[in-house]
Amino acid sequence: MTQLTASPAWQALQLQAQRIGDQHMRDWFAQQPERAGRYSLSDCGITLDYSKNRINDAVLESLFALAKQQQVTSKRDAMFAGQVVNHTEGRAVLHTALRDFSGDSIWVNDSDVTPEIKATQVRIKAFVEAIHNGTHKGYTGKPIKQVVSIGIGGSFLGPKIMSEALKPYWQQGLNVHFVANVDGCHIQDVLAGLDHEETLVVMSSKSFSTQETLQNTLTAKDWFLRSGGTQQDIAKHFVAVSSNVKAATEFGIAEDNIFPMWDWVGGRYSLWSAIGLPIALRLGYEHYEALLKGAYEMDCHFKTAPLEQNMPVIMALLGVWYTNFFGAQSHVLLPYYHYLRGFPAYVQQLDMESNGKSVAAEKETVDYATGPVIWGSEGTNGQHSFHQLIHQGQVLIPADFMLPLKVPNQDATHHAMLASNCFGQTQALMQGKTYEEAYAELEDKGLSEEKRVSLATHKTMPGNKPSNTLLFEQLDPRTLGSLVALYEHKVFVQGAIWNINSFDQWGVELGKVLGNQVLDKIQNADAALDLDGSTNALIERFRNAQ
Known part of the structure; x- marks a missing residue:
């Protein structure tokens, strides 16, 4: 046994899992009319209803004891303080500094990083405004109307998915296209429909040598030159987010149009840095700043709320509960909002790249599961495909349902139907359908007794399938920032509990x-x-x- 699985808190949770055994959430709700209010909380524009989970007060008490045993709060404080928590690479982890509005100094290696962060944000704001107001023009004097954002991993997923999720807030007159795959079909399809005189290419690579990103940028450069631009004109049409200023300037990018990256920001957390430039271009800087402020608000909640009222901690502990004590191997994210459809892919990288590890901090090979498989799709589409497995399959798949209560320019009937499906699915997963209920439904259907019994057996659903429901007043930039930070901190807490380094990616x-x-x-x-x-x-x- 490892140090973790032999620990008192872990052993106590194993006993709790045995005790609740075959107890059913349906019965708990019948016995506890106040259950939904008891197991829910709201902060940062998000309401989390976690009452449809296989937990009671005793289970939660044991889960919080595990968090305390694993020193979650001290590890959290070390991260925010700029200590070297990414020990395999000898780095601090300070994506939270990029969205810090406290005005406090933040130190890394005896250097306050806040002045450079603020200076970079000022530069981003000025550049975005110059594009939007037409001050920054192409080499022929035409305003920029198209942006091609080239990256991979976090420098692709973050900007793309956040921009998609906030479509109601897009700036008019400027289109942003996202390219990641080194498969030439993608970049060629994007460029084929553009006028090079009105196009800006944003290349995002810390090293300026990431294979896929560099090749796609070289293809874009070749397209630009073949279309009539010159090497000198590149300065007006290409910008970079990179630490390698020398390589970027040699490429032809003006030094003023090279935005910095830092070692203490991992790729999957980089949207808060200048990697978020395409988001700011798509939304306008005011909305981009609101995204940052929403994340900061969740940071404050995570830092100050007691464990028992801490949204990221609660979600993390529920994930540990099912992964380690019920054998769940995956977790499904189900956004009931079309523009948020890419969010499962974003969390997939965030979670699986962070916690897909098998070695603990003490160089000990773990004997427990760490990161689950993260997957999902938008509602209601999934109800007509993979929900079947969640309802009646033999594997336990915890689910997160997400729904904005209000959406811009939405037909009331459509949104009511969407909400009814979201809530109905969580209800069905929780309560299921007994054989007796299925049998009763088939009365007066003209079936033989044998057929009625057989069909009732097939229509029986066990229920007791866990889910969280996350409601937003509306998915505006501020709330989306809080939502992303919520999942970032959830992943961090789980890594802290599993005693793994959530910030390297040697497999990649x-x-x-x-x-x-x-x-x-x-x-x-x-x-x-x-x-x-x-x-x-x-x-x-x-x-x-x-």
Whole structure:
């Protein structure tokens, strides 16, 4: 056993899981009319109803004891204080500093980072306003009407999904396109419909050498030059978010149009940095700043609320409860709002890249599950496909349902139907349908007794399937900022409990290194095929097809 699984708090939770055993949430709701109010809380524009979970006061008490045993609060405070919590890379983790509106100094390696953060935000605001008011023009004097944002991972998902989610707040007259995949079909399709004289390319890569991002940017540069632009004109049409100023200027980007990145900001947390420039271009700086302020409000809640009233802590502990004590291997996110449809993909990277680990901080191989598989889709589409597995499958899949109470320019009937499906699904997952209920429904249907019994058996649903419901007054930029920060902190708390480093990603790095080795052998026909037999055969097959 590892230190964690042998600990008193872990052992107590195993006993709690045995005690609630076959107890059913349906009965709990019947016995406790106040249950929904007891297990819900609101802050930062978000209401979390976690009453449809397989928990009671004793379970929660044991879960909070686990959080205290694992020193969640001291680990949280160390992160906010700029201490080196990413110990494998020797780095602080301070994406929260990028959205800090307290006015306090934030120190990293004896240096206050707030002046540079604020200066960068001033530059972003000025650049965005210059694009919107037409002061920044293309080389032929035309205003910029199209933006191509090129990145990968967090520098792609963050800007793209936040921009999609806030479509009602888009600036008119400026379109933003997002490209990540190195598959040339995507960048070529995007560029084919654009006028190079009215297009701005935003290249986001800390090193200015990320393979996919650099290749797509080189393709965009070639398109720009072939369309009539010159190397000198690139300065008006290309900007970069990068630490590598030398490489960016050699590419042709004006130094004034290179926005910084910092080692203490991981890619999946980078939308709060200048990586968020495409969001600001899409929404306008005022709405982008509101996004930052919403995240800051959730930071304050996370730092100050008691564990028992702390939204990220509660959601994290519920995830640990199902992952480690009920064998759940995945967690589904179900936004009942079309513009939020990309959010499961965003959280997928955030969670799985952060907590998909098997080594604890003490270099001990873990003997417990860490990050679950994160997946999902928008409601109501999923109800007509994968919800079947959640309702009647043999695997336990906890779910997060999300719904804004008000949406801009929405037909009342559509929104009422959307809400009724959202609430109905959580109710169905919780209460299920007994055999007796299914059997009674089939009365007077003209069925034989044998057929009635058989059909009732198939229509029975066990229920007792856990879910959270997150309601927003409306999904404005401020609330979205809080929502993203909520999931960031949830992931952090789970990593703290599992005693893993949530801020490195060595599995990602390995694939990049090996991919570059394979690329060299693909492009160099004389290179020896000295890899494993399968990879050698695949390379040879690809070479012969060219």
